[in-house]
Amino acid sequence: MLKGLSFIFLFVLALVSCNPSVKKNGVNTQKQNTVQVQDTLDRQYRVKVGDPAPDFEMALPDGKKIKLSDLRGRVVMLQFTASWCGVCRKEMPHIEKEIWQKHKDNPQFALYGIDREEPAEKIQVLREATGVTYPIGMDPDAGIFGLYAEKDAGITRNIIIDREGKIVMLTRLFEEEEFNEMVSLIDKLLRAMS
Structure with missing residues (x-):
């Protein structure tokens, strides 16, 4: 009986030691990557x-055009939204207060809301209802949204892009803990550029 238990213990130990996970800076990257993919x-x-963040061009309600690749060198936050999205309406004042008001004068930062499938008039109504002052562009056919998420997927979504144009964070819905992580990440990325 004891030999049988010893064999099982050695077998389990061998399986665990053959795990191809790699530690980088003390972090198990296999687990992290699996969680990220899931x-x-x-x-x-x-x-x-x-x-790399997919490039796009977007019109603002005033007719001005914004091209994502023209923002290279800055930390960029994209926020997908719509007037009919209750969670968006809840999150937007937090973005205004905790991110936009703190960094709007920093030339190393850019924040754009992207309104899904609505005309300029609806965007203005949304801005007034939520009290936001950051720019919100138009995505009339959800073509920009479709570059980042499945076309039938829900919003709100935030995408944080570093100065090299790589995606560094993706959020979905409005969860306070995740939102606070996003605020901290933006602060950290901007501090590193100072």
Whole structure:
């Protein structure tokens, strides 16, 4: 009986030691990558952290055009939203207060809301209802949204892009802990550029 238990123990030990996970700076990257991939699938993203952010051009309600690749060299936050999205309406005042008001005068930062499938008039109504002052562009056919997430996926979503144009964070819905992590990440990325 004791020999049988010893054999099982050695077998389990051998299995554990053959695990191909790699530690980087003390972090098990296999577990982290598995969680990240699962999180991306659950949230219906078409992109993942580390990917280059898909480029696009977007019109603001005043007619001005914004091209994502023209913002290279800055930390960029994209917020997908719509007037009919209750969670968006809840999150937007927090973005205004905790991110936009803190960094709007920093030339190293850019924040754009992207309104899904609504005309300029609806965007103005949304801005007034939520009290936000950051720019919100138009995505009339959800083409920009479709670069980042499945077309039938829900919003609100935030995408944080570093100065090299790589995605460093993806959020879905409004969860206080995740939102606070996003605020801290933006602060950290901007401090590193100072």
